[in-house]
Amino acid sequence: MATEEKSVMVVGIDDSEHSLYAxxxxxxxxxAPFPGTAPFKLVIVHAKPFAATAIGLGxxxxxxxxxxxxxxxxxxxxxxxxxxxxxxxxCSSKSVTDVTVEVVEGDARNVMCEAVEKHHAxxxxxxxxxxxxxxxxxxxxxxxxxxxxxxxxxxxxxxPKIKH
Numbered sequence: 001m002a003t004e005e006k007s008v009m010v011v012g013i014d015d016s017e018h019s020l021y022a023x024x025x026x027x028x029x030x031x032a033p034f035p036g037t038a039p040f041k042l043v044i045v046h047a048k049p050f051a052a053t054a055i056g057l058g059x060x061x062x063x064x065x066x067x068x069x070x071x072x073x074x075x076x077x078x079x080x081x082x083x084x085x086x087x088x089x090x091c092s093s094k095s096v097t098d099v100t101v102e103v104v105e106g107d108a109r110n111v112m113c114e115a116v117e118k119h120h121a122x123x124x125x126x127x128x129x130x131x132x133x134x135x136x137x138x139x140x141x142x143x144x145x146x147x148x149x150x151x152x153x154x155x156x157x158x159x160p161k162i163k164h
Contacts, residue, residue: 007122009040012047012112012142015083022127022157024090032094042099043119044087047111048080109145116150124150128158 011026013019023044031038051073080103091099104111116124126143143156 006039006041008043008119009123009125010043010045010112010115010119010121011125012045012108012115012127012146013083013087014046014108015079015086016127016129018127018129018159020086020090020127021159022125023087024094025157026125026155027090027094027096031096035095036098038096038098040123042091042096043115043121044099044101045111045115046080046083046087046101046103047108048076048103048105049107050105051076053107108142109149112142112146113150116152121152123153123155125155125157128156 009026009030011023013023030040031042051069054076055068055072084101084103087099087101091097102115104115106114112124112126115121124146126146128143129141143154147154147156
């Protein structure tokens with residue numbers, strides 16, 4: 001008798017508290033309650049920005065700007081390593097063992113949509129930073145973009161606001 005292949009869930013993470021909240025929420029609701037029998041295969045994806053993009057080099061670099069690229073690249077790699085380490089720690093603390101973690105260089109919006117295609121994911125989970133309309137328009141919203149362009153169901157997990 002053939003075993004049915006599990007659907008794939010891609011979870012996009014970065015080093016923000018909103019992202020980590022969404023990741024933990026997802027593990028708590030879809031993986032931790034089903035040790036060894038979770039309904040999805042878990043793929044965690046971190047988008048590492050290109051160094052030139054991170055410092056705003058769009059062909060209009062000032063003198064010496066190129067000199068900082070190796071330092072920016074080193075910092076971005078450290079951040080990516082921390083994100084991956086944290087993802088493994090969280091998975092371990094929740095007894096989630098069947099997981100794939102990837103770091104992909106590029107714009108997070110494109111990286112997430114491409115990961116969906118690559119892994120034939122049936123669901124993509126991203127966190128929401130809760131930006132207002134102006135900040136979202138200036139910075140661009142990864143969750144907004146993915147909701148409109150990913151070829152699967154997109155779940156946007158928002159961290160609850162603390163009421164005072």
